[in-house]
Amino acid sequence: QVRMVESGGGVVQPGTSLRLSCATSGFTFDNYGMHWVRQAPGKGLEWLSLIWYDGIDKYYADSVKGRFTISRDNSKNILYLEMNSLRAEDTAVYYCAKSRDDQTGEYWGQGTLVTVSS
Amino acid sequence: DTQMTQSPSSLSAYVGERVTITCQASQDINNFLKWYQQKPGEAPKLLIYDASKLETGVSSRFSGSGFGTHFTFTISSVQPEDIAIYYCQQYDGLPPITFGQGTRLEIK
Numbered sequence: 001q002v003r004m005v006e007s008g009g010g011v012v013q014p015g016t017s018l019r020l021s022c023a024t025s026g027f028t029f030d031n032y033g034m035h036w037v038r039q040a041p042g043k044g045l046e047w048l049s050l051i052w053y054d055g056i057d058k059y060y061a062d063s064v065k066g067r068f069t070i071s072r073d074n075s076k077n078i079l080y081l082e083m084n085s086l087r088a089e090d091t092a093v094y095y096c097a098k099s100r101d102d103q104t105g106e107y108w109g110q111g112t113l114v115t116v117s118s
Numbered sequence: 119d120t121q122m123t124q125s126p127s128s129l130s131a132y133v134g135e136r137v138t139i140t141c142q143a144s145q146d147i148n149n150f151l152k153w154y155q156q157k158p159g160e161a162p163k164l165l166i167y168d169a170s171k172l173e174t175g176v177s178s179r180f181s182g183s184g185f186g187t188h189f190t191f192t193i194s195s196v197q198p199e200d201i202a203i204y205y206c207q208q209y210d211g212l213p214p215i216t217f218g219q220g221t222r223l224e225i226k
Contacts, residue, residue, distance in 0.1 A: 035215075037162075045154075045162060045205055047215040059213035062119075095161055105174060108161035 002026035002107045006096055009112030016086055022079040022096030022109055030054070030074035033099040036081045038092035039111075046092075049081065050099075064090075086116045120145050120208050124218025131196045132226045139191045139221045141206035146186050150210035153182050153191045156220075157202045165204075166191065193223075201225055 008020040022034070036048040049070040050059045058070050069082040079096050093111040100106035121144040131137045141151065149169035154162040164173045166182035169189055179194045193200055206218040 044203075044220045045156075045207075045217045047207075047213070047217065050213050050215070061214050100164065100167060106164045106167075108163075110161055 002098070002104065004096055004098065004107055004109035006094060006109040006112035009094065009114045011115045011117060012086055013118050014087055014116055017082070017084045018086060018114060020081040020083065020094055020096075020112060020114070022081075024077045024079065024096075024098070027098065027104050027107075029072075029077040032101070032104075034070075034072060034079045035097040035099065036068075036070060036079075037095045037097055037108075038090075039095070040089070040092040043092075048094075051079070083114070086114075088116050090114060091116050119214050120147060120210065120216055122206055122208055122216050122218040124206055124221055126221060127219060128222040128224065130224045130226050133198060134195050137193050137196055137223065139204055139206075141184075141189045141191070141218050143187045143189070143208055147208045147210035149185050150208055151182070151184065151189050152207045152209065153180075154205045154207065155200075155202045156205065162205065196223070196225065198225055 003025045005023045033052050035050050038046050048061050051070045055072050067085045071080045093113050095111045096109045098107045123142045151169045153166040155165050156162040165176050165180045169184050170182045181192050183190050203220045203222050205220045209215050
């Protein structure tokens with residue numbers, strides 16, 4: 001079965017960096033685009049970034065463009081989100097999500113909490 | 119970027135009642151719209167994709183319709199387990215992908 005497990009969250013100070021990971025299994029990782037989505041406490045969902053199956057094309061929300069970098073290691077089936085120059089408003093639960101298709105559906109991880117606070 | 123305006127922001131319904139949520143896109147998104155259900159402490163769950171297609175394993179009391187800029191999501195007979203926040207999401211063309219603000223469903 002599909003498993004997606006985020007890790008790397010924690011409490012960090014403003015201006016610092018953090019790297020999130022999303023370890024996956026149960027599907028052919030290098031066949032699918034992968035997303036990061038976040039949710040600030042008590043707020044709605046915000047799409048952040050998409051990386052194409054081959055890692056070549058990447059897209060970002062304006063709110064994180066230039067500060068966050070999405071990447072993937074198809075040999076390890078892991079998705080990453082490198083977050084730099086973190087701000088208090090980046091405090092959120094960060095989810096990874098697998099693009100949907102008719103064969104395997106769409107899956108989300110359980111999320112990892114990032115808290116940016118001094 | 120395409121903005122999604124979802125309404126109402128909250129609603130309260132009796133068990134067995136029919137409820138409808140709407141989502142308005144700021145530009146034509148064809149049928150590239152999803153509906154999600156999110157329960158407290160959980161990741162969002164996909165219910166509807168391509169505006170009207172029911173995701174595998176999802177109850178048939180959930181349905182969606184619409185095309186272009188106006189979309190609706192309906193629960194035909196609300197059940198206690200449907201207490202959640204519901205979001206629309208557009209995915210037309212290249213990103214950015216955008217979500218509606220969410221609708222909180224409560225049971226009377």
